[in-house]
Amino acid sequence: MTTYTVRIGDLVLGPGAPVAVQSMTNTCTADIEETAAQVLELARVGSELVRFTVKDEDDARAVPYIRDRVRQAGCKVPLVGDFHYNGHLLLSRYPQCLEALDKLRINPGNVGAGEHHDSNFRTMVELIAQAGKVARIGVNAGSIDKDLLERGRRENEAQGSPRSEHQVFLEAMVESALSSAAAAQKYGLPPERIVLSAKISNVPDLLWVYQTLAERSPYVLHVGLTEAGGGYKGVISSAVALGILLHEGIGQTIRVSLTPRPGDSRTQEVYAAQEILQSLGLRQFMPQITSCPGCGRTSSNLFQSIAQEVETYLRQRVPQWQAEGWRGYQELKVAVMGCIVNGPGESRDANIGLSLPGRGEDPQALLFVDGQRRETLSGPQLAQQFIERLEEYARLHYSPPAGSSGTSASQEVR
Numbered sequence: 001m002t003t004y005t006v007r008i009g010d011l012v013l014g015p016g017a018p019v020a021v022q023s024m025t026n027t028c029t030a031d032i033e034e035t036a037a038q039v040l041e042l043a044r045v046g047s048e049l050v051r052f053t054v055k056d057e058d059d060a061r062a063v064p065y066i067r068d069r070v071r072q073a074g075c076k077v078p079l080v081g082d083f084h085y086n087g088h089l090l091l092s093r094y095p096q097c098l099e100a101l102d103k104l105r106i107n108p109g110n111v112g113a114g115e116h117h118d119s120n121f122r123t124m125v126e127l128i129a130q131a132g133k134v135a136r137i138g139v140n141a142g143s144i145d146k147d148l149l150e151r152g153r154r155e156n157e158a159q160g161s162p163r164s165e166h167q168v169f170l171e172a173m174v175e176s177a178l179s180s181a182a183a184a185q186k187y188g189l190p191p192e193r194i195v196l197s198a199k200i201s202n203v204p205d206l207l208w209v210y211q212t213l214a215e216r217s218p219y220v221l222h223v224g225l226t227e228a229g230g231g232y233k234g235v236i237s238s239a240v241a242l243g244i245l246l247h248e249g250i251g252q253t254i255r256v257s258l259t260p261r262p263g264d265s266r267t268q269e270v271y272a273a274q275e276i277l278q279s280l281g282l283r284q285f286m287p288q289i290t291s292c293p294g295c296g297r298t299s300s301n302l303f304q305s306i307a308q309e310v311e312t313y314l315r316q317r318v319p320q321w322q323a324e325g326w327r328g329y330q331e332l333k334v335a336v337m338g339c340i341v342n343g344p345g346e347s348r349d350a351n352i353g354l355s356l357p358g359r360g361e362d363p364q365a366l367l368f369v370d371g372q373r374r375e376t377l378s379g380p381q382l383a384q385q386f387i388e389r390l391e392e393y394a395r396l397h398y399s400p401p402a403g404s405s406g407t408s409a410s411q412e413v414r
């Protein structure tokens with residue numbers, strides 16, 4: 001089980017620390033403005049580490065400028081560079097790139113083959129160690145170290161093939177992570193600056209790989225289902241895989257790798273990761289919204305649209321509350337219910353709740369505050385009225401006292 005603790009600026013990854021949410025940009029890293037803007041957007045909604053690829057010299061040259069833009073905006077989120085194939089060259093040629101990063105990801109399957117593998121890996125690790133940075137050794141099923149896999153196959157054959165080809169593959173993933181971590185320590189990287197991951201896209205395989213890694217390794221683990229896909233499939237597969245592992249205490253930081261639909265914001269993967277942690281009761285990011293699914297008792301989409309508007313409002317407002325130093329808003333319970341069957345009960349249970357009348361809805365609904373029926377909201381601006389009451393309630397209970405400066409955005413938005 002994980003025993004080490006990794007510190008990256010103010011962020012702590014390790015036993016007892018909150019499981020951290022991370023994400024990755026999908027801009028061209030060399031586009032400084034776009035990449036810095038997306039880093040800020042991801043950090044604003046709660047990504048506690050943000051990674052971008054560093055694939056070539058243009059990207060490596062851009063990294064210090066991206067760091068400067070992000071820091072000038074008052075954002076302290078740790079920046080992670082993702083290196084494949086040529087990381088040893090880029091880091092040797094562009095020390096400013098290394099200096100600008102807080103953490104670097106090395107894929108041991110993509111650092112060169114044969115005799116070059118070890119020297120390329122060693123070059124990267126030694127540079128990272130000398131610079132005092134953190135490294136993630138990130139194995140991926142799609143780019144497994146072929147030499148190591150071949151060795152596993154030969155050993156299995158020599159023993160009469162007691163294990164399936166698939167099992168040999170999974171064991172090679174674990175072995176790649178563990179042997180690379182041991183080599184990194186040998187090359188000067190302390191275990192408190194090593195994070196391990198071994199990602200695969202099949203849920204049962206991911207569970208076996210991480211359960212085995214957790215059994216055999218003391219390192220901080222970054223957990224994620226790679227190439228999870230998009231839409232329901234991506235979210236549900238990730239939630240199942242990460243939910244099981246986190247419930248078993250495995251994983252100190254997570255990323256949900258969703259394929260966005262064209263035009264979708266990259267922030268979806270941050271929200272998905274937060275929802276997983278919140279569903280497990282491991283962290284609280286957002287007020288809880290209780291809304292019923294609706295049924296034949298509702299005859300219009302009024303209640304669905306109010307529920308949607310409330311959620312959108314809170315998603316946008318919570319980062320501002322955080323930046324303004326509001327406290328305790330994560331405990332807020334909001335209800336938006338379709339009819340009288342369960343509406344008043346759930347609304348009374350919430351801090352602030354709205355119960356619509358059900359079939360044949362007039363645009364009017366009962367408002368409950370702290371268990372008491374308070375008023376009837378009505379008219380075409382019903383959603384807006386409810387949001388105003390919600391904001392009033394939050395301001396009264398969670399905003400900093402008058403005269404307090406709260407917490408500045410630069411302190412809060414990591």
Ligand code: SF4
Nearest residue numbers: 292294295338339341
């Ligand atoms: S609260 Fe009313 S509208 Fe909502 S699911 Fe229950 S019965 Fe249907």
